[in-house]
Amino acid sequence: MLDQVLFFFNALLQQTGAAHFTLGNLVMIAIGGTMIYLAIIKHYEPLLLIGIGFSCIVANVPGPPDVPGGPPVSALLYVVKEGGLFHYAYEGVAKLIVPPLIFLGVGAMTDFGPMIANPKLVILGAGAHLGIFVALILAKLVGFTINEAGAIGIIGGADGPMAIFVTVKLAPHLLGPISVAAYSYMALMPMIQPPVMKLLTNPEERKIGMTQLRKVSKLEKIVFPAVIAIIVNLFFPPVAPLITMLMLGNLLKEVGVTERLAKTAGGALMNIIIIILTVAIGSTMAADKFLTWDTILIVGLGLLAFLFGTASGVITAKIMNLFMKDKINPLIGSAGIASVPIAARVSHIVANQANPHNHLIYHAMGPNLAGVFGTAISGGIMLALLGVQ
Amino acid sequence: MVPDSVYGAILLSIIDFFLSFAIIAGIGAVLSFFPYLNRLGEIDEKKLREGGH
Numbered sequence: 001m002l003d004q005v006l007f008f009f010n011a012l013l014q015q016t017g018a019a020h021f022t023l024g025n026l027v028m029i030a031i032g033g034t035m036i037y038l039a040i041i042k043h044y045e046p047l048l049l050i051g052i053g054f055s056c057i058v059a060n061v062p063g064p065p066d067v068p069g070g071p072p073v074s075a076l077l078y079v080v081k082e083g084g085l086f087h088y089a090y091e092g093v094a095k096l097i098v099p100p101l102i103f104l105g106v107g108a109m110t111d112f113g114p115m116i117a118n119p120k121l122v123i124l125g126a127g128a129h130l131g132i133f134v135a136l137i138l139a140k141l142v143g144f145t146i147n148e149a150g151a152i153g154i155i156g157g158a159d160g161p162m163a164i165f166v167t168v169k170l171a172p173h174l175l176g177p178i179s180v181a182a183y184s185y186m187a188l189m190p191m192i193q194p195p196v197m198k199l200l201t202n203p204e205e206r207k208i209g210m211t212q213l214r215k216v217s218k219l220e221k222i223v224f225p226a227v228i229a230i231i232v233n234l235f236f237p238p239v240a241p242l243i244t245m246l247m248l249g250n251l252l253k254e255v256g257v258t259e260r261l262a263k264t265a266g267g268a269l270m271n272i273i274i275i276i277l278t279v280a281i282g283s284t285m286a287a288d289k290f291l292t293w294d295t296i297l298i299v300g301l302g303l304l305a306f307l308f309g310t311a312s313g314v315i316t317a318k319i320m321n322l323f324m325k326d327k328i329n330p331l332i333g334s335a336g337i338a339s340v341p342i343a344a345r346v347s348h349i350v351a352n353q354a355n356p357h358n359h360l361i362y363h364a365m366g367p368n369l370a371g372v373f374g375t376a377i378s379g380g381i382m383l384a385l386l387g388v389q
Numbered sequence: 390m391v392p393d394s395v396y397g398a399i400l401l402s403i404i405d406f407f408l409s410f411a412i413i414a415g416i417g418a419v420l421s422f423f424p425y426l427n428r429l430g431e432i433d434e435k436k437l438r439e440g441g442h
Contacts, residue, residue, distance in 0.1 A: 119420035123413055132402075136401065137399055219431070
């Protein structure tokens with residue numbers, strides 16, 4: 001009798017997820033929980049981390065096997081598998097529908113005035129991208145193929161949609177870990193960047209104030225998206241879909257006669273896309289797929305890319321100061337890494353801590369916005385050199 | 390086009406890094422001419438908004 005009860009109990013257990021729960025699942029649930037903690041308590045990019053963290057947790061709660069004797073399938077994977085709700089969300093990311101729509105929304109929410117007002121600082125958008133190439137070379141050294149190394153390197157551009165875009169083109173099988181690394185580090189920039197920025201600057205440099213920027217006219221702001229779209233489509237066709245949508249969104253915002261469209265692109269549509277994107281990314285974080293040696297290497301290389309990118313931005317700003325009459329605060333150099341507006345906010349906060357009268361957010365937005373183009377240009381050149389359309 | 394080797398990765402990185410610098414500098418140069426656009430006249434933002442839908 002007892003044997004029969006135990007037999008049935010065991011059979012029942014096998015039909016639940018509890019029997020398939022692993023230490024790896026526990027680790028990933030802790031990581032997902034940490035993301036949610038950082039979003040709620042530290043306010044680190046809650047729009048990204050809440051969705052990614054929650055999906056990561058659910059993706060690591062195993063359910064019963066899909067087929068008798070097969071591997072356990074989490075509840076989230078049931079909706080991610082073909083025919084499920086989020087299957088199409090993931091397809092939207094993998095088929096490069098979501099990244100251009102994100103750029104449309106970003107364009108509709110962004111004022112490119114700071115970049116237009118001080119063209120000299122645009123160069124920081126290239127200077128802060130050394131991390132891409134450090135990670136690329138190191139990835140190749142540890143055994144990744146050149147295409148995989150390129151995709152890993154682009155994490156250092158700190159631009160989520162661009163990282164997804166380049167990864168799908170170069171190494172689609174790495175989309176999960178690379179998008180997780182890119183978005184997680186972007187959200188964690190307030191923790192990653194300040195130590196590097198402080199290490200490379202002295203207190204006097206951090207206190208440097210900057211003169212107010214000139215006012216940019218409406219005409220300039222309307223012409224800007226058209227000019228940039230022409231340049232990018234002419235010289236960088238591989239990344240043209242992203243930048244073209246960014247510029248379309250910006251034109252919708254600036255012309256003034258399409259307020260409804262700009263509000264939708266930067267509001268409701270953007271919010272829907274964020275939900276789809278974060279769940280699609282988080283759902284790739286199941287322990288059996290995520291806790292691999294390759295993923296650990298990618299996450300480590302991504303961190304190095306962010307650190308070197310931050311450092312090279314600050315150093316580029318310091319080099320520029322050698323030649324400039326009006327000195328710039330080198331802390332705005334790290335904003336050139338892209339990740340709008342997180343990196344600019346970090347520059348502003350660190351400068352403000354050194355000198356409470358320093359309000360560098362508008363100045364830092366220039367290199368920050370240029371960083372978006374810097375990442376796109378680096379990605380475009382990389383795709384062209386690797387012969388990928 | 391680029392060989393799948395460490396040499397290829399270094400070559401790709403050097404070309405990409407310096408070319409990015411040159412192109413971004415080019416965009417900066419184009420932007421430095423933007424103030425001249427204002428000689429064409431001024432856009433009345435209020436009128437723009439009135440024509441919105």
